[in-house]
Amino acid sequence: MSRFWSDIVNQLTPYTPGEQPQLSNLIKLNTNENPFGPSPKVLEAIAKANGEELRKYPDPNAKSLKQTIANHFRVESDMVFIGNSSDEVLAHVFRGLLKHDAPLLFPDITYSFYPVYCKLFEIDYEQVPLRDDFTINIDDYDRANGGVIFANPNAPTGIALSINEVEKLATRNPDSVIVVDEAYVDFADDSAVRLINKCPNLVVTQTLSKSRSLAGLRVGIALANAELIEGLERIKNSFHPYALDSLAIAGAAAAFEDHEYLKTTCKKVNATRERVTQRMQKMDFTVLPSSANFVFATHKNVSAEKIFFALRERNIIVRYFDKPRINEFLRVSIGTDREMDAFLEAVTEIVSSE
């Protein structure tokens, strides 16, 4: 608390990101980073942009990148919004499209940034409990609301809601904006992007941080009909017109152009995910069915907190959320096969010493 801060700052509880320790001998499985690194074509494009041209401001509309993304998704370029990370895109979405009289609805277990934005932007919200098996029941959203947001695949569960259900949700709430945060969609089977032409109230956000292995570049996007995108542009141009720097524009375009690399690396991550899931199940873990680059798991006998600290002692970092309903679970990002072997070996030791 400080008397120099505004009321709102005194009341904030900021989001706590997963830690980014600067140790080199660490196996870091806590923030869902991609172990494979960005496409070589991305690094080339960034190196090329890293020169004398940095003297100039970037294109505030990132027009060429917008066209590349529009081509990739086969939509019009006025259906594309680009921001400096999807967290920033989400901030504009909350402020510009989700602040209404009726409460915003989102699951009780989902990306923990959503309630933080609600407090920052003074948005009334209600958390809707997931079913006992951690799936979303869209019937629970049949009530007055000022919008709906959830991650799909959901975080930290990894469970995907079918696109058929997303469409039903959007159709049943025609006067609300429905936001699907597809941070992990490239590891899943299906995306809601193909619905944006027929659902004028649907916003799909994605990020280059996870599947495209560019968490350090900070690029996120939203896809929606032109009316919703214009709302986001109005906010962005009242806040941070040059949201994307020149290196990010160059790197992001190359990332969308190298679809082959994306497909290959996601496939490898998913294969490792399946292998890790099976091994963990054999060690008496219940692993939720994941469509993302992480697994969410609970052990029959040993507490999640205990495993978390025991892994830490062995220089392996995973994510533990000390929150109701999920405080017996660990979220483990999928790393390289070697990293996951080290993880599996450590967990075997930890759970069998009980």
Ligand SMILES: *Cc1c(COP(=O)(O)O)cnc(C)c1O
């Ligand atoms: C990682 C993540 C984001 C944020 O992505 P950035 O583009 O790195 O800000 C947003 N939503 C979910 C569900 C995420 O897991």
